[in-house]
Amino acid sequence: MEFIQNVLVTGGSGFIGSHLVCSLLTRQPQWRILNLDILDYCCSPRSLASVQHEDNYSFIQGDVCDQRLVSHIFNTEDIDVVFHMAAKTHVETSFVCPSEFQRVNVEGTRVVLNAARQAPHALRRFVYVSTDEVYGGSCLQVFDENSPLRPSNPYSATKAAAEYLVHSYWDEYKFPVIVTRSNNVYGPRQYPEKVIPRFVSLLQANKKCTIQGTIPKSRHFLYVDDVIEAFLLVLAKGAVGGVYNVGAGCEVPILQLARELVKMVQNVPDTQLNNWVEFVPDRPRVELRYPMSSEKLYQLGWRPRVPWSEGLSKTVQWYKSNPDFWPSESEDTGPV
Numbered sequence: 373m374e375f376i377q378n379v380l381v382t383g384g385s386g387f388i389g390s391h392l393v394c395s396l397l398t399r400q401p402q403w404r405i406l407n408l409d410i411l412d413y414c415c416s417p418r419s420l421a422s423v424q425h426e427d428n429y430s431f432i433q434g435d436v437c438d439q440r441l442v443s444h445i446f447n448t449e450d451i452d453v454v455f456h457m458a459a460k461t462h463v464e465t466s467f468v469c470p471s472e473f474q475r476v477n478v479e480g481t482r483v484v485l486n487a488a489r490q491a492p493h494a495l496r497r498f499v500y501v502s503t504d505e506v507y508g509g510s511c512l513q514v515f516d517e518n519s520p521l522r523p524s525n526p527y528s529a530t531k532a533a534a535e536y537l538v539h540s541y542w543d544e545y546k547f548p549v550i551v552t553r554s555n556n557v558y559g560p561r562q563y564p565e566k567v568i569p570r571f572v573s574l575l576q577a578n579k580k581c582t583i584q585g586t587i588p589k590s591r592h593f594l595y596v597d598d599v600i601e602a603f604l605l606v607l608a609k610g611a612v613g614g615v616y617n618v619g620a621g622c623e624v625p626i627l628q629l630a631r632e633l634v635k636m637v638q639n640v641p642d643t644q645l646n647n648w649v650e651f652v653p654d655r656p657r658v659e660l661r662y663p664m665s666s667e668k669l670y671q672l673g674w675r676p677r678v679p680w681s682e683g684l685s686k687t688v689q690w691y692k693s694n695p696d697f698w699p700s701e702s703e704d705t706g707p708v
Contacts, residue, residue: 375428377404378403378404378452379453381455382455384407389455390420393423410433410434432445436456436483437480453499459534462565465527466526467526497610499549503554504556506535507523514663515665521535538551551615554602555620555622555664559687571633572637580648581633583627585653588627590624590661591626595683618669631649634648
């Protein structure tokens with residue numbers, strides 16, 4: 373079968389990556405989708421079990437830092453589009469082993485960029501998936517795409533460094549890059565080191581939700597289906613060399629999140645909600661909130677479609693229906 377476009381998704385077996393791969397395969401049967409993933413601890417082949425036998429899907433197990441492998445892919449597969457999503461993302465772990473985050477997030481991005489630019493087949497788009505954390509935290513300022521980058525932990529620092537690499541390829545070679553910066557994405561199949569599945573897994577084990585520090589913190593949440601819509605819109609209509617914030621404007625205090633999940637998982641009365649919450653020591657550096665404007669993306673026609681209550685309900689129901697999808701939760705306190 374002749375395919376009209378070849379799309380490489382790095383990190384396509386991860387949480388967001390697997391949803392993107394499934395969406396592309398469903399919507400674009402004439403596109404060939406290649407997934408390059410090392411299958412790290414936070415990835416599961418089960419995430420793509422429903423599509424693994426599709427004629428237009430190919431899985432390649434490997435490391436984005438493997439220059440020979442990545443170059444071979446670009447030299448032989450006529451890649452038209454790249455969604456570069458492969459990354460280390462757990463903030464706590466980034467304080468413990470920052471060198472590994474540097475290797476995967478920065479060197480991996482360099483390897484993929486270099487192989488894509490040198491490939492005999494000209495790339496049409498290189499979409500780099502970044503994070504709102506590159507802005508650092510803010511109490512009042514709302515970040516837009518021109519706000520300075522002030523990352524405050526090793527994870528966000530490596531994502532910012534990778535962004536500078538991506539932009540340098542646009543500045544120097546007019547290589548067709550686009551950068552997205554999204555809020556905290558949540559939904560089914562997310563590994564339980566992130567706050568929502570972490571709290572759900574603790575509650576399913578009849579343990580308390582552990583909140584780091586006593587200073588009130590909040591996060592902006594974005595349902596995974598909405599961020600996939602944003603990626604596809606940016607691919608179709610985004611300006612090369614551009615940056616797009618992807619945020620739903622849904623800011624939820626972490627304590628409120630915990631209480632909502634306690635009610636949904638444990639089904640206890642309001643008077644008992646606080647019995648299921650425990651405050652634990654804070655991590656070395658934590659930002660209180662990450663407010664940002666997505667007006668630039670709105671101008672392309674994107675709007676978040678999944679309300680918070682609906683997205684959270686769908687997510688919790690998935691974890692209830694798939695209790696054995698991930699190994700049992702560990703004893704760390706988890707991120708916020």
